[in-house]
Amino acid sequence: MNVAREPRFPALGGSKAVKAGDALKHGVLLLASFLALAPTLFMLSTALKSDEQYAVDKLGLPTAPVLDHFRAVLLDSPFLSWMMNSLILVVGAVGVSIIVSCLAAYAIARMEFKGRQLLLALNTSLMAVPPIVMIVPLFVLYSRIGLISTYQGAILIYAGLITPFSVYLLTTFFRTVPKELFESAHIDGAGDFRILLKIVIPLSAPALVTLVVVNSLYVWNDLLIAIIFLQDDAKRTLMAGISVFQGRYNNQVPLTMAGMVIASAPMLILYISFQKYFIRGLMAGAVK
Template sequence: MASVEAAGAPVRERRRTRRRSWPLVIAIGLFCFSAILPLLFMAVTAFRTQADWADAKIGLPTTLSFGAFERAWTGANIGVYFRNSVIVTTSTVVLSVVSATLAGYSFAKLRWRLSGGVYLFVLAWIAVPPLLMMVPIYIEMVQLGLLDTYGSVILLYTALNLPFNVYLMTAYFRSVPDELIEAARIDGAGIHRTFLLVLLPLAKPAIATLVIFNVLWSWNEFLFALLMLQSDGVKTLTVGVLQLQGRFTADYPALMAGLLITSLPVIAAYLVFQRHLVRGIVAGAVK
């Protein structure tokens, strides 16, 4: 009898654990539903007609219509804005990865005067809200002649994300054993060859995480793009879809269709590369 009771104890413990975990599962489910609900509303509204929207603001489409996507593509010139977003995002990611990896390698593996002070100075900018610098940034872009150009937002996005990017790459490079650096130096590799042939291949998870974060941020950024990009030839997609909303009237199905087109690339990028996020974030946590 004692052996039977001892064998049944783990089963009862697992049952109690399941009962205690139900509230947590329900809370997580509600949180996930609240996050997905705006996307569902946007997707459903995009396939509704203007008559459906006039009858009820919330509801399923009575007939599956792609008219909102056609109006969004032609009315907001989404093709041009999509190209602009690709140019800005790609340039920002390339510039961010290059600058962050070089800075991270310098702070983590090279010994030079004022290294610690400069690193703390860079990290301090994480605590500064970008909105506080909006007016000085605008004045500087005007004086440099970069207003209403791709360069204004590319340089701005790179600078705003640089503190976090440098922190991520520095933490990852610090997790790499110094013995690898010493072995490369013994084999005759200099500073640059050590970086290119030893550290850079090992940093692929962190670089992938860096790319994902910068793609999501630069593609979705709205406020500085609205401030810096004024002509239709350089506006990004997040700013361009505003043309679907007039001062007194708005075609909400077309607006939701435009927002859905804007959201699909970043949603796809996140779903494809989400496994790299956790791997890259925790890579430098334990040495």
């Protein structure tokens, strides 16, 4: 556990009282960590148990780990195609949103035009409107024009829902790019689009990575839009899929848990591999 390289407060570690306090702090953090991990640990250990073992032993570690449940999930249920659907939506929606947001945030941050403040205020207010409010008219419209259960229809909605936050974050970030860079580029004859592409976007890579993380999490994890707008079995997303899946295998807990392990694996693996970006993304995304 001793990986902290950060400077610690110098006054620590002196008297006995301080040591007792330190132990208490560790105690609290250990408890918090246990609670934070408990569902993940339960999910992992149960997925490896046989049905027989789970029936008599719910808490212990798997005595004879079995992989049958994982095989059953992957072969007998459409988990992989659900994941594929979710991935298509993430790529589509995050892609559309990033392009739209970069263009708009550049104009809002770096150009003077009428209605600029109004647009930014409007955009920011939309961050607080609950998605459920937009659903009724969009559902009726989509039913009429045949966009229910289409990727493009869902991508459009997701892109719209994540864009206000993206514009907000990018505008703030673009404003921190030094003005002199723009001026000298203008004098060199670079157009706005070239400046955006060659100067602003490369300089904003950290903010863009943050956005991709936050927005991908949102789209990947969403259930509401997915179950309303993608009702066709072939278009079902992972989150909509597992809420059906869990009902079907209500009594087969180890099998269900194997499904949940597979469903949470992509984000957990990404989180562990790119902690730095996730933590930064989560911290920025929290402002939402």
